Amino acid sequence: MTTRPARATSAATLKRRAQLRRVSQTIGTYAVWIISSVLTLFPIYWLITVASRSRVELFPPPDLSPTFFQNIHWKNFTDPFVNGQQGDYLINSIVISTSHAVLVVILAVMATYALSRYQLAGADNVFFWTITNRMAPPAAFLLPLFLMFTRFAKIGDWTLFDTRIGLILLYCVFNLPFAIWLLKGIMDGIPRELDEAVLVDGGNLWVVLSRIIVPLAAPGIAITALLSWVFAWNEYLFAATLTSVEARTITTGLAEFVTVTGTSWGEMAAVGLVSLLPALVFLTLVQRYIVMGLTFGAVKG
């Protein structure tokens, strides 16, 4: 008789304890998310803060409050972009990244279709060779490409050195493999029967690609294009080595700030912020697919 009420209370306490545990787990999850998010966002926040301040406002001790709500020192932006070279660099970056993304997507769709639909001798080797290119340190490519750009790829006096087209072609070494790997998984998922039906009906390869493959793979192609764009935009090492005046990109413009003595930190932060903006815009578009993109399609996000 005495055991029954005891057991009842213990059941109730167990229930309450489970509830308590669930609540504390939720709080814990939120806490971890919030702390890690603050750590992630703070450096970016500091970049924005520095970009909005004049030299005097940056005097130590550092003021962490969001002063950009009250006052933005626009000179940080106008000096490098309007009066300085950074505006030209920005245009170069936009032109290079955009043409590069278009080129990569066109080539990758064609190549991936061939790799996905035909039994080609040596196709696997081609596939793996492309990925070694992507994995190799860019530093190993630096001198070979520099010599090629300045010495032996020349027509008369014209070389690839310091041209936009040079960078557009060069980034293909790294981004074409990436695009092919990403698109291969997507294209393998499109049923073969669809394009075979078109071919039986007398359509040619162009019809298959434009009417079947591209529309069905459109989301994948869009992600590939956006990520190739971002990779080209973000690239620094080759842009710094293989250009001098005409084809400099925004990333090289940003790096120029540290080599100049008496760095203007506000301007540097402003240039950094501008080169960060496309990433922020694309992030909202491709957030769900970033994991898939960065693992070459190995992990579906």
Added chain:
Amino acid sequence: MKSNRSAWLLLSPTLLILFLTGFVPFIYVLWVGFFDWNTFSASGVMQYTGVNNFRRLVFDEAFLSSLRRTLVFMVTTVSIEMILGFALAGLLIRDFPGKAIFRTIHALPLMVAPIVVGAVWKLMTFPGFGPIPHFLNEWFDINYNLGTSVSQSFWTIVFMDVWHWTPFVTLTLLAGLSAMPKEPFEGARVDGANRIQQFRYITLPLLMPMILTTLFLRIMDALRIVDEVWMLTGGGPGAATRYVGIHIWRVVFPQTDYGYGSAMSLLLLYFTVVLCWLLFISITQTGRRAQ
């Protein structure tokens, strides 16, 4: 059936570009590597030296120590990122309102250009107005200066890389954990397996392919690091953070010793290809054993 000719036709522009930019330069460099070719030297012409460039390389302490430093850096950052990323993924697997926003915030560093990451951390750590040196000094009385302290430079770069790439590990493993089937866990719980046993015998083996893929990509990427470090420390103080990429870029290039630089590029590429294959083979084998 469809003809293979059209397939090769579709592949040809890709192969042509990859051949021209990824292969031809190396053939050229393989040739240059056997010459003494320094555009600053008196003659400035190429002179055949046989394997001298490669022989010099094996005893080049600056180059070898930059390789060692790169490996130490890679092992440190990748282990921290894998452990931290895994822990975060495990903690964050639970569903709750607002998860998408937090995921987006975490994906942010992944899209930021490495050079901008370097600039951001430069602004964070610059003596004077940077918050990190200021508050380290104020709260812990630590004298923080990237320009003089070897260990502080190293750990700052490690921290920067962890900031930049841990989200990659977290999001990848989170994707893997979310896609995991429920049945094995229910079965194990019925059989009385505790949480650690469930983790050891179900979660880990199921997640292993994903962990290994992430590990592989992180290792290869950590070895490529140049931009962030160049921006933050410039390879200094001294040569303390001069990793192999910076070494080739900043030491060989200004000297315009093209023959020797060619040998160095080739050796680095060779190391990478070998390492890539070793990792790839061991990963596929471990993956098979885990299943």
